Amino acid sequence: MPKQKSHSSSKKRFKKTGTGAFIRSQAFTSHILTKKSPKRKRNLRKSVVASAQDAKRLRKLLPYK
Secondary structure (H helix, E strand, O other), X not given: OOOOOOOHHHHHHEEEOOOOOEEEOOOOOOOOOXXXXXXXXXXXXXXXXXXXXHHHHHHXXXXXX
């Protein structure tokens, strides 16, 4: 049976942790930043763990990660 292909854009956007969870960066950071407070922008820099529902989908997209 041939090898599965990993989803190219997902490879760039998600990392797998040691426990098997996926880390993602947060949305709402690219434009219209003037109305967002400095505290909000600072907190959006941090990465977060993807939800359990998304992790199930990501395991299929990234079989070898």
